[in-house]
Amino acid sequence: MTRTLLRTVRVPAAPAEVWQVIGDFGAFPDWHPYLLPSTIENGADPETPGAVRAFTYEGRVVLRERLLAKDPSAHAYRYSVEAPAFPVSGYEATLSVHPHAEGAEVRWEGTYRADSEEAVAQVEQLFGDGTYATGLAALRERFAG
Template sequence: MASTSVSRIVPASPEHVWRLIGGFDSLPDWLPFIPSSTLEDGGRMRRLSDAEGQTIVERLISFDEEQRFYSYSIVEAPFPVTDYLSTLRVYAVTGDDAVSEVQWSGRFTPRDVPDADVVALFTGIYSDGLEALRKALG
């Protein structure tokens, strides 16, 4: 099993950030490479389309409004992984109510590719995504 984690300080309060990213269907609101998301299965699944028209289906595993995080697994995607579990989380920054730390992490089992290649893939996705979030908030 491999894993990666990326975090960024963003220019908004934790409450504001969570209002933007905390909905399981909210990726198109802040992530330009995911232009569409459709909830299924009573809101527990999301069907995403990426900018190239590929489909990614993810299942909500856990959600905590108070602690501002959710975790999800991949059900179907063009990625060379199995057993994928990811968490998106918003933290308060002690002493500064006007900024937050956002962490996007994942663990997964690479399938037919070196661990380092898949770690680099998801590190890039998380980094690009959090940079897009920072720009959306800035």
């Protein structure tokens, strides 16, 4: 069954200003406070679909994400998680910035297939309450002051 995970945050900044911070696929750990170090594999251009960012822990790659599409004019990019370490498949996420009365709204949305409620709970905790929520809160703090 296909599932959707969505988290949003509103920030008091212009969408282009927020995109300047989050739009570089290769610079994800620069703005997200709790991510592992990452590199773009094989010297690929991090702005080109097909680029893979690899997150490492103790010298070993623990997660790879592939850039599927990027549209700077729409302030959005979409990526997949390759071989996730939990029982889901087809995980794809979109990070995007939209105009809002308060400045900008950042949307982080993932879709995936899961065969059990346990897998859904793992994704909700790891990505929704972990990666997505933490990164979005850091953006709100960054632009609030």
